[in-house]
Amino acid sequence: MAASVGPMSQAGGRSLVRPFAFFTLGMVGVSALYGAIGVLIGPDLPQLSTATIGTMPARLVQSAVVFGVVGLALAYLGLATLGVVPDVFRRRPVARVVVLGALVGAFLIGRPYPLFIKLFRSAVESGNPLYGAGTFVLQSLGNIVLVAVVFAVVSLVSRGRFLAAVARDPRRTASVSGALLIALGVFLLVYWDVRVPSIFGIGWFPTMPYN
Numbered sequence: 001m002a003a004s005v006g007p008m009s010q011a012g013g014r015s016l017v018r019p020f021a022f023f024t025l026g027m028v029g030v031s032a033l034y035g036a037i038g039v040l041i042g043p044d045l046p047q048l049s050t051a052t053i054g055t056m057p058a059r060l061v062q063s064a065v066v067f068g069v070v071g072l073a074l075a076y077l078g079l080a081t082l083g084v085v086p087d088v089f090r091r092r093p094v095a096r097v098v099v100l101g102a103l104v105g106a107f108l109i110g111r112p113y114p115l116f117i118k119l120f121r122s123a124v125e126s127g128n129p130l131y132g133a134g135t136f137v138l139q140s141l142g143n144i145v146l147v148a149v150v151f152a153v154v155s156l157v158s159r160g161r162f163l164a165a166v167a168r169d170p171r172r173t174a175s176v177s178g179a180l181l182i183a184l185g186v187f188l189l190v191y192w193d194v195r196v197p198s199i200f201g202i203g204w205f206p207t208m209p210y211n
Helices: 002-012 017-044 058-081 093-105 114-126 129-157 161-168 170-199
Strands: none
Touching: 002 017, 002 058, 002 093, 002 170, 017 093, 017 114, 017 129, 058 093, 058 170, 093 129, 114 129
């Protein structure tokens, strides 16, 4: 969300309402679609499987693939924002915001954590794709609600001056947004595609003494 403020300001000027709506649209679209598909496919999804692929649980293999792709996409968007690689969204700032939202929505496709899996299984047991879609949409909205409220409060308290300051210096805004996107993308790649596989004897990752 923090990395998206710059792109949102480019797409919406002094207001975050319109670009935030597009961001939410991208996120909700992906999460709703996956929730519905997840109910239809059910236990055949690696995310809900207890099987292993080699030494690694199937659900974590799905996590590594999904977060690896998301990490690459975020890193590319960050490099594009800095002008290092071609920017396919240079003339389409709204499309950039929608894609960023979709990438956040895709976090659910890779999420392997027990509480989320319990929620997922409950949706599958309902047998209702609409229920699955609604459940996943609520989960995605919960992921961003706190940060969204913080930005809204800051914008209201500053009476728009915060957004004006962000939009006033496009180069500085691009630098901050690009750096944040690259940092998040690299983190996802290193954590999910290097560190997690190393726990199961695939590759290597440094271990700290307290581990």
